[in-house]
Amino acid sequence: MDGAADGGFSLELGRDLAEMRDWVHEFAAAVIRPAAAEWDEREQTPWPVLDQAATIGLYSLDFYAQQYVEPSGLGIPVVFEELFWGDAGIGLSLVGSSLAAVSVVASGTPEQVAEWCPQMFGGPGDVKLGAFCSSEPDAGSDVGAIRTRAVYDRGRREWELNGVKTWATNGGIANVHVVVAAVDPSLGTRGQASFIVPPGTAGLSMGQKFRKHGIRASHTAEVILDGVRVPERCVVGGRDRLEERLARVREGGRAGDQAAMKTFEASRPGVAAMAVGVARAAAEYAAEYARTRVQFGRPIGQNQAVAFMLADMNAAVDAARLLAWRAAWMARQGRPFARAEGSMSKLVAGETAVRVTEQAIQILGGNGYTRDYPVERWHRDAKIFAIFEGTSEIQRLIIGRAVTGLDVR
Numbered sequence: 001m002d003g004a005a006d007g008g009f010s011l012e013l014g015r016d017l018a019e020m021r022d023w024v025h026e027f028a029a030a031v032i033r034p035a036a037a038e039w040d041e042r043e044q045t046p047w048p049v050l051d052q053a054a055t056i057g058l059y060s061l062d063f064y065a066q067q068y069v070e071p072s073g074l075g076i077p078v079v080f081e082e083l084f085w086g087d088a089g090i091g092l093s094l095v096g097s098s099l100a101a102v103s104v105v106a107s108g109t110p111e112q113v114a115e116w117c118p119q120m121f122g123g124p125g126d127v128k129l130g131a132f133c134s135s136e137p138d139a140g141s142d143v144g145a146i147r148t149r150a151v152y153d154r155g156r157r158e159w160e161l162n163g164v165k166t167w168a169t170n171g172g173i174a175n176v177h178v179v180v181a182a183v184d185p186s187l188g189t190r191g192q193a194s195f196i197v198p199p200g201t202a203g204l205s206m207g208q209k210f211r212k213h214g215i216r217a218s219h220t221a222e223v224i225l226d227g228v229r230v231p232e233r234c235v236v237g238g239r240d241r242l243e244e245r246l247a248r249v250r251e252g253g254r255a256g257d258q259a260a261m262k263t264f265e266a267s268r269p270g271v272a273a274m275a276v277g278v279a280r281a282a283a284e285y286a287a288e289y290a291r292t293r294v295q296f297g298r299p300i301g302q303n304q305a306v307a308f309m310l311a312d313m314n315a316a317v318d319a320a321r322l323l324a325w326r327a328a329w330m331a332r333q334g335r336p337f338a339r340a341e342g343s344m345s346k347l348v349a350g351e352t353a354v355r356v357t358e359q360a361i362q363i364l365g366g367n368g369y370t371r372d373y374p375v376e377r378w379h380r381d382a383k384i385f386a387i388f389e390g391t392s393e394i395q396r397l398i399i400g401r402a403v404t405g406l407d408v409r
Contacts, residue, residue: 039089098270120174132168166223272349
């Protein structure tokens with residue numbers, strides 16, 4: 001979304017972004033797609049793929065940091081779309097650590113970013129993971145219901161964390177966990193903060209590993225925190241800033257940014273781009289199938305019923321991409337989401353992925369319903385985009401509040 005040379009409007013990617021997109025797409029086509037079905041069946045983290053990505057610099061803190069600071073804001077959406085075009089499960093394994101990193105970058109001190117973010121990625125031959133832990137068994141969409149507690153021990157200058165997290169990508173197998181906990185439960189979401197749990201910290205363990213409908217190459221599990229003690233410096237943003245914020249809230253002032261919500265708001269355009277990648281894969285595959293599948297003496301794409309469906313699919317994919325790009329561009333320029341543009345992008349892209357992958361199955365007919373063709377897997381993968389990091393219903397609630405100015409419930 002660069003400005004044209006004459007100052008006019010342009011949706012052309014700059015040369016560097018276009019070259020980076022092609023490089024990531026080549027990896028997705030040559031490495032991710034051929035491995036997708038195997039790791040979906042195995043339901044395990046695809047460590048060999050992560051190591052291949054690390055070897056070429058695709059899975060690295062430097063690479064993601066470069067895309068996050070890319071001037072147009074489109075670096076991350078472009079990367080995520082191509083990776084998830086390859087496969088959503090493997091794609092999420094490749095980008096899951098970035099959510100934990102974003103949670104530290106968004107609110108942490110420079111010292112925290114420098115110390116902990118590199119440990120979420122590692123390097124070739126020594127791949128590491130990060131995990132962002134917010135949801136709980138009784139606190140999914142309702143982040144105000146988080147029960148995990150963080151209590152400060154002034155004598156030892158440590159925080160003690162106790163609770164159970166769920167639906168955590170890389171949960172329990174990550175090197176660094178970032179955990180959202182209540183410091184002052186009486187303040188609801190305004191009394192929460194994020195805490196860094198360093199590698200090997202006693203008391204942190206993996207609970208149930210979930211067997212999922214889709215994105216099965218991505219590890220999702222419970223994280224149990226039983227007397228986990230972390231140094232004072234591990235509260236994201238620093239204890240002084242946290243104490244100032246809590247004091248301001250108790251006096252009736254503004255809370256500032258809430259721990260989990262700031263992370264999710266920053267990540268929504270990227271999640272939208274993931275969904276666009278899955279939807280685009282299905283639309284492209286269905287179009288090629290419609291060109292080559294012959295019934296009643298002609299390609300099925302010559303039938304209006306199929307062609308019109310493909311028209312709707314491709315228009316929806318492009319519309320979803322434009323919303324994701326707009327939100328990412330606004331975020332990079334520091335423009336507030338006054339009309340919930342981040343939520344709009346996530347809502348439309350997630351719903352588009354579900355609908356387009358279902359339409360792709362319909363175009364392939366019986367073949368699309370089998371695991372011999374990838375559209376069945378893409379449809380299973382797509383559903384998560386209407387659920388995680390804010391369900392479609394929550395996105396509509398956020399948008400509804402923004403456009404009406406009312407306390408919609």
